[in-house]
Amino acid sequence: MMLAHGPGPLVVALVMIAGILIAGFVVPTSQHLASLMAVVPATTAALAGPRLTTVIAALSCVAAFALDAHDDLLHTSIPAVHLAEIGLISAFVIASRSIRDRSVRELTEVRIVSDTIQRVLLRPLPPHLGHLRIRATYHASHPHAQIGGDLYAVSKCAAGVRLLIGDVRGKGLPAVEDAEALLGAFRAGARRIRSLQELMAELEFSVRSHFEExxxxxxDAVERFITALIMEVPDEGDTVHVVNCGHPPPYLALGPDTLLLAPTAPSPPLGLGSLSPGDYPVDRFPFSRRATLLLYTDGAIEARNSDGQFYDLGAHVATWPRSQPEDLLRHVLDGLSRHVGGGPMELEDDIALIAVQYGDDLPAPAAAPVAEALSEGRASFSRPDARAVPRRGTGPG
Known part of the structure; x- marks a missing residue:
C-alpha cells in the first residue's frame, strides 16, 4: 500500500482528518462537522488505491463518531446518519477506483502487447548497415495506435543494402495483416534473391496469395493492394537502383538541390501487378556521399491545413540545412505539425519516413556529380517544383 503510492496520500488523509477534528472541537457544539469526514475517503480514492481508501474510510468513521460524542449526539440518530453517509460514499469511491485500476491494468497490458507486435512487425531499423546511416520514424494516425498500414524494412544482401517502404490500402487489423504479409516476404527474399526484378515478382506472388487466402x-480482400518501393544501395558504386510499384517517389537532397526521383515507368501496386520479373523496370539514380535520400508514405504529402492545401514536402526538404538523417526526419515532422496547425495527433493518415546517408566509413568513391549523370542519361528525376521540366532516362534493370 505505502510502497505502491508513497506516503503522500496517507499524509494528506491524516492531515484532513486532524484538521476536521480540531475544527470540530473548537467550534460550538451546535455546529456538527462530523459529516465533513466523508470528504476524506473521497479525496484519498483520487490519490491512492482501494486498500488505503478503505483504511482511511474506517479512520474517518472513528473520527466522525468522536465528533458526534463531543457534540453530545450519541443519544440521537445523527451519528448513524453520519456513519451511513461516510460508508456509502466510501463504498462508491472504492468501487470506482477498483474499476479504474482494473481498466488501467488492462490498458497497460494491451499497450505492452501492441508494442511487442510493433517490434515484431516493424522492427527497429539498424542505425548503421553496410556503409549507410539509416534513420526511420513512424506515426500512426490513431492517437492510441502503435502500428497501421504503413511499413518499412531493410536487409543486407550480397550486393549492398535493400530498403522497402510501402503503404497498405485500408486501415485497422486487415491493414496490419497485409503489412505483415509483405514484410515477411521481403525479409525472406531480400537476402536470397539476387535481382530486384525477381524480388519484386516474388513479393507480388506472396501478396497476391495472401489476398486470395x-x-x-x-x-473486400480482393480489392486491397499495397504500394511499395524497393531501393538497393550497392556497396560499390555511386548509384541507387529503384523499383517503384505505385509508391510516392523518394527525394534526394544534394547541396542546394532537392530532386524527386520519379520513376520512368512505374509498375502497378502489389496485388495488381505482374508475376513476370521483366515487367518491373529498374531505375538508376546517382547517390553520392554528400547526398541524403528521403523515403516516405503518402501521409507525408496528403496532410492538409485548414485551407485544404497539401503539405509541400519537396519544398520543405529544400529548406533543410543538410546535416544528419535524424535531423531531416525531425525537420519534416516539425513542418508537418505546423502545416496542420497542431501536433502530430492532428494528422489523419499513417506516416512512415526513412532517411539514408552514406556513413563516414565509406571508402573514397568516384561519385558522379548529378549534372554528369543527367548528361549521360544514367538518371531519371525531376525537381519537386512545378516550374522544373522532368528529365527522363533509364538504365537497364
Missing part, C-alpha cells in the same frame, strides 16, 4: 473470409 484472406478473400475466403473477407470479400
Amino acid at each position: 484472406a478473400g475466403l473470409s473477407d470479400a
Whole structure:
C-alpha cells in the first residue's frame, strides 16, 4: 500500500482528518462537522488505491463518531446518519477506483502487447548497415495506435543494402495483416534473391496469395493492394537502383538541390501487378556521399491545413540545412505539425519516413556529380517544383 503510492496520500488523509477534528472541537457544539469526514475517503480514492481508501474510510468513521460524542449526539440518530453517509460514499469511491485500476491494468497490458507486435512487425531499423546511416520514424494516425498500414524494412544482401517502404490500402487489423504479409516476404527474399526484378515478382506472388487466402473470409480482400518501393544501395558504386510499384517517389537532397526521383515507368501496386520479373523496370539514380535520400508514405504529402492545401514536402526538404538523417526526419515532422496547425495527433493518415546517408566509413568513391549523370542519361528525376521540366532516362534493370 505505502510502497505502491508513497506516503503522500496517507499524509494528506491524516492531515484532513486532524484538521476536521480540531475544527470540530473548537467550534460550538451546535455546529456538527462530523459529516465533513466523508470528504476524506473521497479525496484519498483520487490519490491512492482501494486498500488505503478503505483504511482511511474506517479512520474517518472513528473520527466522525468522536465528533458526534463531543457534540453530545450519541443519544440521537445523527451519528448513524453520519456513519451511513461516510460508508456509502466510501463504498462508491472504492468501487470506482477498483474499476479504474482494473481498466488501467488492462490498458497497460494491451499497450505492452501492441508494442511487442510493433517490434515484431516493424522492427527497429539498424542505425548503421553496410556503409549507410539509416534513420526511420513512424506515426500512426490513431492517437492510441502503435502500428497501421504503413511499413518499412531493410536487409543486407550480397550486393549492398535493400530498403522497402510501402503503404497498405485500408486501415485497422486487415491493414496490419497485409503489412505483415509483405514484410515477411521481403525479409525472406531480400537476402536470397539476387535481382530486384525477381524480388519484386516474388513479393507480388506472396501478396497476391495472401489476398486470395484472406478473400475466403473477407470479400473486400480482393480489392486491397499495397504500394511499395524497393531501393538497393550497392556497396560499390555511386548509384541507387529503384523499383517503384505505385509508391510516392523518394527525394534526394544534394547541396542546394532537392530532386524527386520519379520513376520512368512505374509498375502497378502489389496485388495488381505482374508475376513476370521483366515487367518491373529498374531505375538508376546517382547517390553520392554528400547526398541524403528521403523515403516516405503518402501521409507525408496528403496532410492538409485548414485551407485544404497539401503539405509541400519537396519544398520543405529544400529548406533543410543538410546535416544528419535524424535531423531531416525531425525537420519534416516539425513542418508537418505546423502545416496542420497542431501536433502530430492532428494528422489523419499513417506516416512512415526513412532517411539514408552514406556513413563516414565509406571508402573514397568516384561519385558522379548529378549534372554528369543527367548528361549521360544514367538518371531519371525531376525537381519537386512545378516550374522544373522532368528529365527522363533509364538504365537497364
